[in-house]
């Protein structure tokens with residue numbers, strides 16, 4: 623096995639449960655959740671639904687399943703969803719919407735994944751008649767992962783809601799990192815949540831739980847989603863032990879996301895100083911930094927390798943850009959290590975061939 627990196631910025635999914643979280647998991651009352659008998663799971667579902675201003679929730683093993691259930695509820699086979707071209711549902715869920723729900727997708731290009739409501743409104747065809755595919759759903763991602771942790775502009779989400787409601791098109795929020803958007807802006811979670819028909823949120827990213835997501839929506843939608851979850855193979859049994867990790871994270875790990883945001887910004891400022899144009903620190907609103915390494919003469923693959931040789935693990939998001947993600951297990955010292963390791967690479971470029 624290769625040496626473990628000194629600083630692991632590959633993803634915020636890497637976090638290990640804290641001792642306190644493990645204790646909460648061990649103490650959780652459990653039951654068979656397929657029969658709706660796990661009290662800890664129900665507590666989590668209802669807590670998250672309340673936080674997001676929805677009637678009910680459904681615990682799922684992954685964010686991808688929560689998204690795909692949301693999609694399945696709104697779009698029938700032969701209809702379509704629209705989402706931006708960097709959206710996780712299009713780029714990183716292995717074509718699940720096509721495979722599991724038999725639907726097609728179209729996309730618009732969004733700089734940094736940032737929503738401009740006019741783009742999806744121009745793209746959608748809610749009444750395609752007998753010739754064109756009917757658009758039934760718009761998916762918005764907040765914060766936007768591959769866009770660089772971008773927080774969506776609230777006024778654009780509101781404008782999109784008005785436009786879609788007028789056309790009878792539903793909205794699903796991929797809120798894997800909605801917690802980060804909430805902490806970065808102070809906008810209440812139920813303000814974001816209330817603008818969507820369904821919302822998925824992840825407990826296993828910045829919040830530090832080992833597994834789990836929650837889909838929220840109307841009680842009727844959650845009843846239907848429960849059936850589809852079982853059909854997709856996501857019916858789980860005594861998973862109160864996992865839900866307890868989520869409840870613990872909601873209690874203890876939301877406000878601390880501000881620390882991750884501050885560290886990501888500190889790194890971005892150092893990177894921009896070392897190589898102007900590699901990142902705009904003002905755009906680093908949350909825990910993700912996307913660095914353009916081409917100006918320094920690197921390919922993303924070459925930079926990732928050079929970073930690894932200096933003890934820092936990062937991820938290539940395109941041929942020219944890399945992604946760094948801050949999380950519960952990276953502190954100030956780790957951030958300093960990352961700056962000291964990567965700033966010289968940006969400043970000096972690759973070694974001459």
Ligand SMILES: Cc1ncc(COP(=O)(O)O)c(C=O)c1O
Nearest residue numbers: 684685686687710763767796798
């Ligand atoms: C924006 C976004 N949505 C959804 C997911 C899916 O979550 P999971 O890996 O739990 O399926 C991720 C995972 O990284 C993500 O970044």
